[in-house]
Every structure is written in C-alpha cells, then in structure tokens.
Amino acid sequence: MQLTPDELISEFHDAVMELYFARKRIANLEAENAELKARLAATDAEA
Numbered sequence: 001m002q003l004t005p006d007e008l009i010s011e012f013h014d015a016v017m018e019l020y021f022a023r024k025r026i027a028n029l030e031a032e033n034a035e036l037k038a039r040l041a042a043t044d045a046e047a
Contacts, residue, residue, distance in 0.1 A: 003011065
C-alpha cells in the first residue's frame with residue numbers, strides 16, 4: 001500500500017494523538033494506583 005505524502009502526515013498525526021491520549025490515560029491510572037496503594041497500606045496499618 002502506497003500512501004501519498006498527505007496521507008502519511010495524516011496517519012502520523014493520528015498516531016501522535018493516540019500516543020498523547022494513551023500517555024494521559026497511563027498517568028491517570030498510575031495516580032489512581034498510587035492512591036489505592038496508599039489506602040491499602042492505611043487499612044493494613046489499622047489491622
């Protein structure tokens with residue numbers, strides 16, 4: 001499959017946007033994971 005320069009740019013832009021949103025999602029999940037670990041540690045400390 002041969003892409004035109006405009007199609008290549010469009011595909012690249014789409015990939016960059018997907019990566020941007022994936023990184024935001026990863027950051028959110030890491031923050032949620034840290035919060036859950038802290039809550040679990042607090043629960044374990046109480047027990």
